[in-house]
Amino acid sequence: MIRVEEMSDIDSVKTKPNLEVTIGPLELSNPVIAASGTFGYGLEFSDQVDLCRLGGLVVKGLSLEPRPGNPQPRLAETTAGLLNSIGLQNVGVRAFLEEKLPELADYDCCVLANIFGESPEEYMRVAEMLDGAEGLSGLEVNVSCPNVKEGGAQFGTDPQKTREVVAGVRKATRMPVIVKLSPNVSDIRPIARAAEEAGADALSVSNTFLGMAIDVETRRPRLSTVTGGLSGPAIKPLALRLVWETVNAVNIPVIGVGGIVSAEDALEYIIAGAHAIQIGTANFMDPLACINIVDELETYLLEHGIQDISELRGTLAEK
Ligand SMILES: Cc1cc2nc3c(=O)[nH]c(=O)nc-3n(C[C@H](O)[C@H](O)[C@H](O)COP(=O)(O)O)c2cc1C
Numbered sequence: 001m002i003r004v005e006e007m008s009d010i011d012s013v014k015t016k017p018n019l020e021v022t023i024g025p026l027e028l029s030n031p032v033i034a035a036s037g038t039f040g041y042g043l044e045f046s047d048q049v050d051l052c053r054l055g056g057l058v059v060k061g062l063s064l065e066p067r068p069g070n071p072q073p074r075l076a077e078t079t080a081g082l083l084n085s086i087g088l089q090n091v092g093v094r095a096f097l098e099e100k101l102p103e104l105a106d107y108d109c110c111v112l113a114n115i116f117g118e119s120p121e122e123y124m125r126v127a128e129m130l131d132g133a134e135g136l137s138g139l140e141v142n143v144s145c146p147n148v149k150e151g152g153a154q155f156g157t158d159p160q161k162t163r164e165v166v167a168g169v170r171k172a173t174r175m176p177v178i179v180k181l182s183p184n185v186s187d188i189r190p191i192a193r194a195a196e197e198a199g200a201d202a203l204s205v206s207n208t209f210l211g212m213a214i215d216v217e218t219r220r221p222r223l224s225t226v227t228g229g230l231s232g233p234a235i236k237p238l239a240l241r242l243v244w245e246t247v248n249a250v251n252i253p254v255i256g257v258g259g260i261v262s263a264e265d266a267l268e269y270i271i272a273g274a275h276a277i278q279i280g281t282a283n284f285m286d287p288l289a290c291i292n293i294v295d296e297l298e299t300y301l302l303e304h305g306i307q308d309i310s311e312l313r314g315t316l317a318e319k
Pocket of ligand 1: 038061084114231259281
């Protein structure tokens with residue numbers, strides 16, 4: 001196996017494959033992005049991870065006011081997965097702008113702010129406050145948030161509610177808008193199309209899958225909220241199917257998210273048609289997971305004589 005580091009400088013200049021990708025208006029040095037909620041505000045990882053080597057990073061979901069999140073226990077390991085009910089704990093958009101972003105802006109890295117709200121107005125307000133902030137490249141809108149005023153169903157489970165949230169955010173900002181879809185729906189395609197029609201520049205697919213776990217000794221749920229979101233390798237085939245369906249339903253770029261722990265996982269998403277991928281739970285297993293996957297992707301391209309990662313996108317062959 002030839003590794004990039006083992007090649008002479010001249011060879012590597014000649015044959016170094018191109019990992020750059022474009023996601024609508026965003027230009028990334030490579031397709032590997034750290035996923036929201038699994039990489040803090042980026043800064044927590046900066047002494048271990050060279051943030052400049054990431055294609056991008058998405059910060060923990062931000063709301064108008066700070067939120068303490070749900071009571072403990074709010075994490076439970078499952079077979080090949082992780083259940084969480086963090087409850088969107090975060091410092092709030094003002095503290096992010098004042099205390100986190102100025103430091104993040106020192107890194108040459110595509111920083112995306114993940115945002116949510118309990119009403120379409122709150123989504124708009126958060127988007128307005130972040131619009132044009134120095135060091136920020138775009139917004140990722142998490143529509144997996146309960147619509148508190150209207151009975152608590154998530155915005156992202158209904159095409160009309162998704163459209164309303166995305167249209168509001170679109171009006172509130174000139175920045176690139178990525179909409180992160182919920183997998184907890186019977187058909188993701190009408191929701192993906194609603195987000196596209198309302199002005200999304202790209203879609204992230206997907207957030208966590210609803211699940212639960214029980215301690216059979218105490219017969220209590222393992223999470224304080226009983227149910228939570230499942231992530232990690234357990235969900236990869238499920239999220240991959242959703243990405244493939246979404247890619248075939250819309251004309252905007254799709255970012256694949258769910259269970260990726262290796263370059264092979266990432267390549268499956270790219271072959272299914274994803275422009276880029278996000279790494280979540282794998283960051284908890286190894287803080288260098290993203291960087292390792294960037295290196296492994298480069299090695300794969302070299303070994304397969306592929307000059308540009310985009311050549312692989314959407315090349316799924318028929319069975
Ligand atoms: C502890 C934890 C916190 C998360 N917080 C957020 C969040 O604030 N906003 C969001 O859109 N997604 C959040 N997610 C979802 C991840 O960004 C990602 O979509 C999901 O975990 C699937 O990817 P993975 O299997 O690689 O972890 C969170 C996931 C975990 C595990």
